[in-house]
Amino acid sequence: xxxxxxxxxxxxxxxxxxxVLLVDHEKETLVSxxxxxxxxxxxxxxxxxxxxxxSLLLDGNNQFDLVLTDIHLPDINSxxxxxxxxxxxxxxxxxxxxxxxxxxxxxxxxxxxFFLEKPTGSNVLKSLWQHVIKERLYxxxxxxxxxxxxxxxxxxxxxIRIWNSEESDLEGKNDTDTSSKKAKDxxxxxxxxxxxxxxxDDEACESDKGSRKSAKKFCTEWTDELHxxxxxxxxxxxxxxxxxxxxxxxxxxxxLTRMQVASHLQKCRNDNWRAPExxxxxxxxxxNNGSPYKFGSRKFGSMPRLQKNSSSYPETSHLEESWVHQTxxxxxxxxxxxxxxxxxGEYSVQLIQSQAHVVPNFVGGNIPTHNxxxxxxxxxxxxxxxxxxxxxxxxxxxxxxxTRDQNxxxxxxxxxxxxxxxxxxxxxxxxxxxxxxxSASNQTxxxxxxxxxxxxxxxxxxxxxxxxxxxxxxxxSIPETHNAFDVEPIFFDRVSLNKxx
DNA sequence: CCAGCAATAT
DNA sequence: CATATTGCTG
Numbered sequence: 212x213x214x215x216x217x218x219x220x221x222x223x224x225x226x227x228x229x230x231v232l233l234v235d236h237e238k239e240t241l242v243s244x245x246x247x248x249x250x251x252x253x254x255x256x257x258x259x260x261x262x263x264x265x266s267l268l269l270d271g272n273n274q275f276d277l278v279l280t281d282i283h284l285p286d287i288n289s290x291x292x293x294x295x296x297x298x299x300x301x302x303x304x305x306x307x308x309x310x311x312x313x314x315x316x317x318x319x320x321x322x323x324x325f326f327l328e329k330p331t332g333s334n335v336l337k338s339l340w341q342h343v344i345k346e347r348l349y350x351x352x353x354x355x356x357x358x359x360x361x362x363x364x365x366x367x368x369x370x371i372r373i374w375n376s377e378e379s380d381l382e383g384k385n386d387t388d389t390s391s392k393k394a395k396d397x398x399x400x401x402x403x404x405x406x407x408x409x410x411x412d413d414e415a416c417e418s419d420k421g422s423r424k425s426a427k428k429f430c431t432e433w434t435d436e437l438h439x440x441x442x443x444x445x446x447x448x449x450x451x452x453x454x455x456x457x458x459x460x461x462x463x464x465x466x467l468t469r470m471q472v473a474s475h476l477q478k479c480r481n482d483n484w485r486a487p488e489x490x491x492x493x494x495x496x497x498x499n500n501g502s503p504y505k506f507g508s509r510k511f512g513s514m515p516r517l518q519k520n521s522s523s524y525p526e527t528s529h530l531e532e533s534w535v536h537q538t539x540x541x542x543x544x545x546x547x548x549x550x551x552x553x554x555x556g557e558y559s560v561q562l563i564q565s566q567a568h569v570v571p572n573f574v575g576g577n578i579p580t581h582n583x584x585x586x587x588x589x590x591x592x593x594x595x596x597x598x599x600x601x602x603x604x605x606x607x608x609x610x611x612x613x614t615r616d617q618n619x620x621x622x623x624x625x626x627x628x629x630x631x632x633x634x635x636x637x638x639x640x641x642x643x644x645x646x647x648x649x650s651a652s653n654q655t656x657x658x659x660x661x662x663x664x665x666x667x668x669x670x671x672x673x674x675x676x677x678x679x680x681x682x683x684x685x686x687x688s689i690p691e692t693h694n695a696f697d698v699e700p701i702f703f704d705r706v707s708l709n710k711x712x
Numbered sequence: 713c714c715a716g717c718a719a720t721a722t
Numbered sequence: 723c724a725t726a727t728t729g730c731t732g
Contacts, residue, residue, distance in 0.1 A: 430725045
């Protein structure tokens with residue numbers, strides 16, 4: 212790792228590199244793809260011949276996470292490779308230079324999880340890791356092994372993790388009886404339970420005795436990152452005026468729920484929260500001592516639900532300093548620095564969380580069985596969807612056409628330090644930021660040039676159309692609930708904490 | 713409907 | 723233990 216180019220890539224937050232077995236007879240393609248993959252922090256083993264690939268697979272010394280191969284291999288039938296790959300439960304991605312839809316279909320039907328057209332855009336490659344995750348999720352669901360995911364979760368700093376509710380609610384609590392209050396049926400059932408979360412040390416959760424597979428409760432760990440965002444939002448809103456809902460919107464963390472924020476807020480108000488690092492040490496003595504996060508008691512305001520006084524709305528001045536005009540992916544937010552910013556003058560202000568939009572999503576994904584609604588390319592791949600964007604401090608409700616993930620060309624030279632990393636996050640059912648229709652008050656037309664700097668989508672989308680039949684398209688809005696594996700890939704490319712020596 | 717709080721659950 | 727959830731009050 213430690214990508215010398217400082218590239219923010221989607222793999223960085225994994226503990227483990229994703230090891231790709233790349234197979235392509237054509238040398239040029241092989242090399243360029245390998246480079247691209249490495250650029251995105253994959254570990255790559257590139258081979259030109261199918262037989263070599265096969266033997267690598269067979270020998271078992273290599274722990275690949277994903278196989279990416281041209282479907283046309285001169286020496287062997289690529290489906291043999293596929294077969295072997297599937298035997299090892301490796302997600303397998305085929306690619307092909309020619310647009311052979313039939314072949315693509317066959318490949319998908321036979322277990323390939325994706326089918327790409329060559330040449331393949333970097334954005335597609337960048338998102339390949341998601342197939343790995345998806346595969347693991349699938350295994351977890353099938354076999355109930357959680358260990359599979361574990362290693363990936365361990366280092367996810369931002370801490371978004373997926374969980375799919377739906378299976379749990381079947382048995383969990385049907386609320387059958389008593390009809391308490393919730394019984395009003397209505398729309399949302401309890402689909403909301405996603406989990407986001409960061410991993411925490413996790414062992415805490417070993418409580419499952421095996422019987423109830425899905426009873427797990429996932430929590431989000433309030434990592435520094437998350438808390439920083441939280442604090443930034445709080446600061447932005449003003450001490451007396453920080454309500455969970457607004458904080459949530461400002462934080463703009465997919466999957467985070469209002470309740471969670473409220474809970475965290477509650478804790479912070481009581482000064483009961485410690486940063487993860489400072490946790491494990493003795494809680495005994497004066498706890499508030501060494502913690503970097505110690506707020507004056509009245510940092511959050513107790514709850515003056517009053518004055519909407521516009522005049523005293525938080526000065527934007529300090530915010531403007533923190534804008535980061537990054538040409539990176541996606542979205543720009545002002546959040547991020549205020550809390551850490553001044554601490555010991557250690558960090559410069561800046562950073563930003565950019566939320567790059569949807570990447571060619573598991574389109575074409577052929578994860579066995581779950582009927583899920585794989586979203587169609589045409590419909591969803593773009594960014595019709597997540598539309599909460601902060602721009603110059605103003606919430607936009609964008610309905611864009613093409614703010615997709617971009618290649619990182621523009622970030623090449625400038626992103627920076629070893630601290631930069633990306634945190635891919637994925638989730639099952641999530642509540643995104645604000646709901647799109649509520650606060651009309653906050654909305655503002657998008658400046659004409661807002662999307663101008665966003666790169667064009669390049670590359671191929673793969674063959675998702677073959678699944679279109681079973682698809683629920685969702686243009687323009689986030690579906691309320693997702694299927695279990697309907698994972699929305701969202702990248703948080705972030706450059707954070709630029710240390711100023 | 714939502715914020716806030718406290719207690720309780722996991 | 724840290725979070726999530728619930729029940730209650732406004």
